[in-house]
Amino acid sequence: MEENKKIPQHVAIILDGNGRWAKAKGLPRNYGHKQGAKAVEDILVVARDMGIKYLTVYAFSTENWNRPETEVAALMTILKTYLKSSIKKSMKNNVRCQVIGERSRLSDDIRAAIEELERATAGNTGLTFTIAINYGSRDEIVRAVRKLADECKTGEISADEISEEMISKNLDTGNIPDPDLMIRTCGEQRLSNFLLWQCAYTEFYYTDIAWPDFDEAELQKAVDAYGNRNRKYGGLKDDAQ
Numbered sequence: 001m002e003e004n005k006k007i008p009q010h011v012a013i014i015l016d017g018n019g020r021w022a023k024a025k026g027l028p029r030n031y032g033h034k035q036g037a038k039a040v041e042d043i044l045v046v047a048r049d050m051g052i053k054y055l056t057v058y059a060f061s062t063e064n065w066n067r068p069e070t071e072v073a074a075l076m077t078i079l080k081t082y083l084k085s086s087i088k089k090s091m092k093n094n095v096r097c098q099v100i101g102e103r104s105r106l107s108d109d110i111r112a113a114i115e116e117l118e119r120a121t122a123g124n125t126g127l128t129f130t131i132a133i134n135y136g137s138r139d140e141i142v143r144a145v146r147k148l149a150d151e152c153k154t155g156e157i158s159a160d161e162i163s164e165e166m167i168s169k170n171l172d173t174g175n176i177p178d179p180d181l182m183i184r185t186c187g188e189q190r191l192s193n194f195l196l197w198q199c200a201y202t203e204f205y206y207t208d209i210a211w212p213d214f215d216e217a218e219l220q221k222a223v224d225a226y227g228n229r230n231r232k233y234g235g236l237k238d239d240a241q
């Protein structure tokens, strides 16, 4: 393949297949989640070294509460450990961390860990790392619409002033650009309620590799595939004119 230098600014990942990965090895699903967390840690450094500026990962969806209580509890414990251990690593790697999603359903200690991580890393100027926890795109849109409706009610804005930009800014991702590349691992080809509004013109990349096995070589493949895409945004490619 011809060498490609086009690097996506923002990569979003639906990290899927932790459970299947573990099951295939005869191990418990929660072991897969632990290995999945390690894979996130590693890919963050790889992404930074490739020149990616924003990395966003789907860690827990608003629908994942439907899993068995023991799995939800294990995921929450893994998330808490991850958030806590991320402070030191993010400071070392100059990574700014933030969490998107609805926080009121999370436990106090997870909320505290999120706030501490965001506060500690707010001044870092390298890659912006966004973790989606209790995130659902439809829930996020509902919350944004409510905010705008409130502003209409108080007279801060009028309904006909509401623009696409205003909606974008009121989503949890209001401070980061839309993803250029969306990766989903382990064979599924769906969004599962992730970044619906933000992915209007995102390029999609699917792989059969399960998330715990997704490494530097796999990310490179995805970035290379992205480099070969023609983003047209509804217009015409240069050579079609």
Ligand code: IPE
Pocket: 015, 016, 017, 018, 019, 020, 021, 036, 059, 060, 061, 064, 075, 186
């Ligand atoms: C992704 O792995 C992690 C989360 C959704 C929390 P899964 O747990 O969905 O793994 P599979 O899809 O069951 O294999």
Ligand code: IPE
Pocket: 014, 015, 016, 017, 058, 059, 060, 061, 064, 188, 190, 192
């Ligand atoms: C999407 O994966 C959510 C996360 C990766 C956190 P799921 O495994 O929950 O999605 P479905 O159920 O296969 O659509």
Ligand code: MG
Pocket: 016, 017, 018
């Ligand atoms: Mg899954």
